[in-house]
Amino acid sequence: MTQPLATGSTIGILGGGQLGRMLSVAASRLGFKTCIFEPGGDCPASHVANFHLQAEYTDEEALRRFAESVDVITYEFENIPTSALDILEKLRPIHPNREALRVSQDRLTEKTWLTDLGLKVAPFADVTDAETMAAAVQHIGTPSILKTRRFGYDGKGQARLKSPEDAAQALADMNGAPAVLEGFVDFTAEISVIAARSQDGQVTAFDPGENVHKSGILDTTTVPAKLPARFQTDAVLMAGRILNALDYVGVLGVEFFVTPQELIINEIAPRVHNSGHWTQNGCAIDQFEQHIRAVAGWPLGDGQRHSDVVMENLIGDDMDRVPELAADPNCALHLYGKAEAKPGRKMGHVNRIIRG
């Protein structure tokens, strides 16, 4: 039986962006303090956290000081340097665990791991040079997508191949980074499941959301997803299998391609996920509190949906629409307090509540 973390304890969060910000707020609801580890100054999470330790991930002394000032550690992004984890995990528990990070930090590892678990992913092949690229194109065919194995997000580090002639340019676009060639999936929709697992092994999932991307970045998530009932169940069961196989603690995002025949896993993220922001206005307990509950060894909350929601990201100059959205009675705004609205930068999101 897990001993739950007492209210008043401090939760350490690696990363000070909007996910860390909303995790901090959720932690405060349960009476926890938070300490943010983040190299950048005036970061979104620092505005709502007790402490902000501003240091690089290579600063071993700062990492030690951070770990010693908190009771448990979690994170808002999966690309935490291994060297930092080595230091932190000797001092405090880290949730989700190393295995979840190992699997999800690398597309090749992730796809291999998911395949070994018996789950379906798009056809894929390892690409390190012109020779493996040629073999991959022959094996996977075109259209296909070349993606860096590591550090890709929001469509960055990706190159599309319409025909085999695009291979050389796509490989050049990787700048020498190890990559994976993914077969094109002719999907009818993209969905995601935000699932959670507690320290006692309790598993729960929010209703699947239907995602629409624009220029590689999530644009909207609509809940409920238009999806056959069988697929809804399948998606949740697959997320549950992944959680159990990883002995996972916390919230996990799983993205799927929907085809007329089946669900194909696109990728997993060992953290709260942009496509789960709708839960803030659709459920009594949102994904952020669910994650904090799991990390703190608390029982999971009830993520039953009370409202239908369309979440829309506010990116760059979408911020110009804030006055209009603020006046819309169906809209709940969530802004991240970022100083400057750059193109492609996620500045906030709006949850539009669909009244019955």
Added chain:
Amino acid sequence: MTQPLATGSTIGILGGGQLGRMLSVAASRLGFKTCIFEPGGDCPASHVANFHLQAEYTDEEALRRFAESVDVITYEFENIPTSALDILEKLRPIHPNREALRVSQDRLTEKTWLTDLGLKVAPFADVTDAETMAAAVQHIGTPSILKTRRFGYDGKGQARLKSPEDAAQALADMNGAPAVLEGFVDFTAEISVIAARSQDGQVTAFDPGENVHKSGILDTTTVPAKLPARFQTDAVLMAGRILNALDYVGVLGVEFFVTPQELIINEIAPRVHNSGHWTQNGCAIDQFEQHIRAVAGWPLGDGQRHSDVVMENLIGDDMDRVPELAADPNCALHLYGKAEAKPGRKMGHVNRIIRG
């Protein structure tokens, strides 16, 4: 036309308790920073605010520094010293305004003001000494309640008179503080309305909640209140009249006694109110965000109720029930991060969602 405060601006909040804490979180949702002015250290609001200026309300230099570091000022409690307001209002706008504070800081002023507005309050009489006490008892009769004119909250500064013989003891209990004798209202229920008014004069109200007190402290608020439809409308209209008469900006709490014949106003509070905490899990926009929107010159949000809720305060060793409440799928916890659970101290609240 009001110019709305730009996201990224800083809202100054006087008072660092749980109301300031939840106001800070709401401000963060709209991209605002917050600065808390509070004499106490490690206060609940400081855990989720950008800045905490720890100083006394008599510290003129600190008050000036606070005002100059923020764009607009609001507060979580009505007993702000006049001398502090004199300094602050010269430097930055304060919402709600001085008139709202003047009226609500003093029970005698408040009851007189409400009566002059044509609203019904319990019979009352000014009490300053044995002579005025005798006259008041003769005029109001017993049972009745003697209350200090200022600084009363959660049943503090009150003495009940069952018969005229209790007058001397009740007067002694006031310790020389000016008081008001209030006639006893034979009520069937207590309700409150949480209403808001924007800088443009837009007025809105959340559904009335039904309150039950225990030992003079709010115990539960249930929404919807069991109340004839006519009274629901009356309560909201009265709250609106008060807001307009005060040229009020922000959220106002109005408590009513319900009798079979009519609604009688018990008191008003020029701030977010404990009996409005249910809105956090009952509405897309809660009372805290509504207040921040008003103070920031934004349009008000939609406070339509999506769920029925019973809010229960967690006081003192009610904190022992947290593990059980955390495991209850119908409960959303809101804890204040207070270090020590003393008897009578509000440590948190739980919103129990009533499923249809």
